[in-house]
Amino acid sequence: MNQDRIKKVTGKGLKVFFALIWVGISLFPLLFSVLSSFKNNTSIYAAPFSLPERFSGENYVYALDNTILLRGMWNSLVYSVLSIALIILMALLISYAYRIRVKGYRAIFLFFIAGMALPIHAMLVPLASIINQLNLRNTLIGVVCVYAATNLSLAVFLATGYMKGISTELDEAAVMDGGGHFRILFQILLPLMKPVISTISIMTFLKVYNDLIFSMLLINDKGKATMSVALMAFKSEYDINYGGTFAAICVSVLPIIVVYIIFQKQIEAGLAAGSVKG
Amino acid sequence: MKKRKAGIGIALLALPVLVYSVFFIYPIVYTVYLSMMKWNGMANVKKVFIGFQNYVTLFSQSVFRHSLGNAVVFMVVSLVVIFPISFLLALLVSRRTKINSFLRTAYYIPTLLPMAATGMMWMFMLAYNGGAVNEILGLFGISPHDWLGDTKMAIWIVALVNSWMYIGSNMLIFVTGITNVPSDIVEAAIVDGAGPLQRIVHITIPNMKETFKVFLTSAIAGSVKVFDIIYVMTDGGPGTATDVPATLMYDQAFLSSRFGYASSIGVFIIFLSLLITFTLNFFLDEKEETGKRKGRRHRGRTEAGGRV
Numbered sequence: 001m002n003q004d005r006i007k008k009v010t011g012k013g014l015k016v017f018f019a020l021i022w023v024g025i026s027l028f029p030l031l032f033s034v035l036s037s038f039k040n041n042t043s044i045y046a047a048p049f050s051l052p053e054r055f056s057g058e059n060y061v062y063a064l065d066n067t068i069l070l071r072g073m074w075n076s077l078v079y080s081v082l083s084i085a086l087i088i089l090m091a092l093l094i095s096y097a098y099r100i101r102v103k104g105y106r107a108i109f110l111f112f113i114a115g116m117a118l119p120i121h122a123m124l125v126p127l128a129s130i131i132n133q134l135n136l137r138n139t140l141i142g143v144v145c146v147y148a149a150t151n152l153s154l155a156v157f158l159a160t161g162y163m164k165g166i167s168t169e170l171d172e173a174a175v176m177d178g179g180g181h182f183r184i185l186f187q188i189l190l191p192l193m194k195p196v197i198s199t200i201s202i203m204t205f206l207k208v209y210n211d212l213i214f215s216m217l218l219i220n221d222k223g224k225a226t227m228s229v230a231l232m233a234f235k236s237e238y239d240i241n242y243g244g245t246f247a248a249i250c251v252s253v254l255p256i257i258v259v260y261i262i263f264q265k266q267i268e269a270g271l272a273a274g275s276v277k278g
Numbered sequence: 279m280k281k282r283k284a285g286i287g288i289a290l291l292a293l294p295v296l297v298y299s300v301f302f303i304y305p306i307v308y309t310v311y312l313s314m315m316k317w318n319g320m321a322n323v324k325k326v327f328i329g330f331q332n333y334v335t336l337f338s339q340s341v342f343r344h345s346l347g348n349a350v351v352f353m354v355v356s357l358v359v360i361f362p363i364s365f366l367l368a369l370l371v372s373r374r375t376k377i378n379s380f381l382r383t384a385y386y387i388p389t390l391l392p393m394a395a396t397g398m399m400w401m402f403m404l405a406y407n408g409g410a411v412n413e414i415l416g417l418f419g420i421s422p423h424d425w426l427g428d429t430k431m432a433i434w435i436v437a438l439v440n441s442w443m444y445i446g447s448n449m450l451i452f453v454t455g456i457t458n459v460p461s462d463i464v465e466a467a468i469v470d471g472a473g474p475l476q477r478i479v480h481i482t483i484p485n486m487k488e489t490f491k492v493f494l495t496s497a498i499a500g501s502v503k504v505f506d507i508i509y510v511m512t513d514g515g516p517g518t519a520t521d522v523p524a525t526l527m528y529d530q531a532f533l534s535s536r537f538g539y540a541s542s543i544g545v546f547i548i549f550l551s552l553l554i555t556f557t558l559n560f561f562l563d564e565k566e567e568t569g570k571r572k573g574r575r576h577r578g579r580t581e582a583g584g585r586v
Contacts, residue, residue, distance in 0.1 A: 102287030149301035
């Protein structure tokens with residue numbers, strides 16, 4: 001009896017220990033960045049873990065003074081919002097076509113979800129020249145279309161699945177009332193699909209807001225670059241101001257943390273749903 | 279009636295087909311075409327057809343073979359680091375309690391951060407001079423090391439940073455798998471007097487095959503596609519020690535202007551990741567899968583509402 005209890009307590013102790021250690025490992029780099037963002041180069045080198053002598057916002061002034069970072073964050077936000085809008089529109093159209101079983105709807109569905117298995121990196125080389133040929137380099141429409149196309153598949157997968165669960169009696173009733181297809185889709189089905197739409201929005205936001213590669217490839221106008229590219233500029237400065245760079249990292253990460261805290265449920269749901277079919 | 283359906287089909291699908299084809303599918307197909315050309319990427323320069331010459335060159339290059347080896351390092355680290363840690367964490371936090379919800383949040387944060395930010399944070403923390411990692415190891419009497427400057431070690435270090443990012447998301451996938459294990463089986467096991475460890479080994483793990491399959495496929499196919507973390511942290515360096523196929527491809531195209539050759543690397547990445555996905559799905563889909571399919575046919579009527 002007593003031995004059982006000892007076993008149980010040590011088991012529990014081990015669990016708590018492991019759980020807490022991993023909280024530490026997960027959060028340490030962020031906490032370290034916040035800490036360092038209040039220090040200057042010398043004190044980062046001399047005493048990396050000590051608290052800053054005084055909390056001065058100097059580094060944040062450095063990070064924000066050069067407007068490239070805020071500019072990049074704003075650009076990333078704009079690209080995200082527009083890509084989300086386009087993706088949701090397209091995913092709704094596709095899943096409705098699937099719902100009313102247009103000719104070849106199964107093949108069409110497979111065509112659109114195939115992107116989940118195709119690696120985006122494999123198309124970077126021709127994409128750059130296609131964008132040039134279409135005169136879409138440095139344009140909003142070019143970037144947004146690329147983000148929308150490359151993130152469409154998961155959205156279609158989720159939206160089609162969700163729409164399947166909505167009874168078709170609703171559509172039939174609407175047809176009786178003389179409603180056309182677009183009215184059924186946008187006035188009847190769309191409001192019912194809010195949960196999956198929010199999941200898709202969040203997943204797309206995380207992808208697009210954090211994007212590095214497409215921005216490097218499609219944009220060479222610094223004023224139009226995304227947050228990630230703007231952040232990388234701090235790294236390549238000849239004489240790195242560590243404190244300032246850490247401040248820039250903290251600023252760039254903040255919106256993501258806020259979004260996560262607000263939309264935790266949708267993010268976890270989206271991830272779980274996406275993992276059903278890798 | 280039929281004609282109207284065709285009309286509405288076009289109206290619904292025109293925009294998605296256009297955007298998705300022009301900006302995703304066409305470039306993929308075009309990569310295959312380009313991979314058989316010699317071309318420097320200039321629009322006014324003619325592409326010269328050279329057949330499979332790019333592929334022959336590709337496989338004769340030790341840099342490329344080395345980059346494949348580096349992709350294998352990512353696979354190994356996924357299997358021996360990401361898999362056990364994220365599964366253990368999932369077991370710890372799978373029950374829905376307030377504390378577990380906090381823990382999940384903490385574990386998941388690394389996955390959300392922009393790769394550029396993560397890469398830079400770790401780069402500074404791994405620095406030889408004054409980097410946090412060397413300082414901490416110093417407390418245990420371990421002398422400092424230039425982690426990312428060491429040609430042998432650097433790729434392992436980057437792969438570990440990569441696993442730091444992805445343990446959170448895989449934990450959530452495993453949590454979903456664990457909560458999907460039918461509760462009546464678990465309860466029956468408890469009634470039969472199975473302890474927690476026995477339940478994990480005999481009930482949870484065998485019932486999570488589908489989840490493990492998803493993990494294996496995405497981890498192994500994902501290792502072939504690694505790009506961002508390498509680009510941010512080492513850019514393939516020191517030398518070409520940490521180059522992976524995708525960074526080689528990027529450099530060949532956009533730094534060396536060898537678009538045809540770079541495309542052959544791109545094609546190889548597509549080929550390899552599809553091959554891995556299909557092979558794993560083929561071998562991991564056992565009899566139970568065919569059983570499921572049969573079952574689906576039988577209960578055809580109930581299926582409509584069955585999927586959540």
